[in-house]
Every structure is written in C-alpha cells, then in structure tokens.
Amino acid sequence: MLLEKKVYEKEILVVESLGSDDIPPDFMQTYFTHILCQDGGGQFSMSERKWSIRKNDIVLFLPNAEVRDLMFTPDFRATFLLVSFDLMSKNNPDIGWGIRGYLFSKENPVVSLEESVAQKCKHDFLLLKGRYEDTDHLFRTEIINLQLQIFVMEMWNVFADKMERLIKSNEKGSLFQRFMQLVQLHCLEHREVEFYANQLFITPKYLSEICKKTSGKNASEWIQNFTTTNLILLLRNENLTFTEIADTMNFSSQSFFSRYVKKVLGLSPTEYRARFT
Structure with missing residues (x-):
C-alpha cells in the first residue's frame, strides 16, 4: 500500500501490512510510529545498534528518530499505528510517566509482547482507527482524545517494570x-x-x-x-x-x-x- 500525500493531513492512521518500500523518506518526522509485527520479521539500525523485529514485537519510533536501513522479510505482516506529533503531545495523561515513556522508547524501540497482549494491542489500534473515522459522532474530538490517552496508559502499563529499571539505572x-x-x-x-x-x-x-x-x-x-x-x-x-x-x-x-x-x-x-x- 503506497501512502499518498494526503496521509500527512491525518492525525491518526492505521495501516495493515505496510512494506518498507512504501514509507516516504520523511515519514517518521511526521508521526509517532507504532509497528505491531504479526508475522515475518525485519531489522533496522538506530543509536549505533542493529535491532531485529519478530512476531509479536511492537516497535516504537519517536518523531525524527534516526532510523536507518529499515527492511522487512517477504512474509512480513504488521499493523502500523501512526499518530501525529501534535495530537500525541496534547494527550499525554501524566508528565512523569510521559518522561519515562520517552526515555524508554529512545533506548528500547523494540519490545516483545505476549500473544494475548499483542492481540489486545491490535484491538486498541483498530479502536483508535474506528473512533477517528467516525466523523459523524457529536463528540468525536473528545472521544479521540480520551481513547488516545487510554491507549498511552495501556502502553505504559505494559512497559512499566522495564521503564522503572531503565530510569533508576541511568x-x-x-x-x-x-x-x-x-x-x-x-x-x-x-x-x-x-x-x-x-x-x-x-x-x-x-x-x-x-x-x-x-x-x-x-x-x-x-x-x-x-x-x-x-x-x-x-x-x-x-x-x-x-x-x-x-x-x-x-x-x-x-x-x-x-x-x-x-x-x-x-x-x-x-x-x-x-x-x-
């Protein structure tokens, strides 16, 4: 699936099975990028390290992340959640946890999830997509903001122990x-x-x-x-x-x-x- 210019006008975008050849060069300057791998794998370089992507891994790229050599296997299948910088920034539920999440994502862009957690994560992706696309809802903006805050806190909950260890050791x-x-x-x-x-x-x-x-x-x-x-x-x-x-x-x-x-x-x-x- 090729992402067109109109993509950049969207605040939330969920895409299935996006290959690396379809990603515009400046893509990650625009969005917080979440990749939930469901099959196959991939690899990339960041912060002078090489990272591998496997089934049930979630990959988190902050805007302007220095990601290089992003490649996927032919059987790669994933769901991508893209959230604009402005929308994500104004929906940080807690500054303290937001800082922990920021630092954690810079040091740990790939996290392995249990099967049940990965399934729930995909459900949350699709729920956000549904809320965003429901343009007739009277309280659409408010619901999107609340749903995104819930999603962020769910992610913090998954990474909580690892985030605390990282902060305390640094x-x-x-x-x-x-x-x-x-x-x-x-x-x-x-x-x-x-x-x-x-x-x-x-x-x-x-x-x-x-x-x-x-x-x-x-x-x-x-x-x-x-x-x-x-x-x-x-x-x-x-x-x-x-x-x-x-x-x-x-x-x-x-x-x-x-x-x-x-x-x-x-x-x-x-x-x-x-x-x-």
Missing part, C-alpha cells in the same frame, strides 16, 4: 526526569536554565548537555515548549485578563508580556485570543 535519565518535573511546576514563573540547574545542584551547561544527550533538545528548548503550552492554555481561558496572566508569569508589566507573546506565538495576546477562542 543517572542522567533520572536528572532529566527531575528537570522535566521542575519545568512543569515552575515554567510560568521561571524561564531561565540557571534556576533549574540550581534546583538540581548542577551547572546550567551540564543540565543542557544532559537534556541534549537524553532527549535531543537542550534545556532552554524544553523550558520554552512547556511555557508555550501553558501560555496557550491561559490565553484561551477567557475568564483570565491579560494582566492576570502577566502577573502569573512574573512579567513586570503588561507591555513586556505582550512583546513576549508576540515573539513566541507570532500574535499579540488580543489577536491570539480573538483568533482561537
């Missing part, structure tokens, strides 16, 4: 996790790397090195991502005035706040609220 991973938790709590008031480095009793340079090595992004990028997400939520809350939001984010004046919003979102607070609420 000092840098543990520091990164603590940094992410701190950013979630304090990003609105504190947007400087130095604040978080001080909280962790390390230098800003070392914190950025840890973030870059663990996640591919430096500390300031993570702070900006969390801040922007929270800023958008505040701006979309029409019960809050711009002065209240500026105070929450520790801006000394509303004019400084307005310039910050313009820089980050490309629109003034008034323009953004008018367009998106």
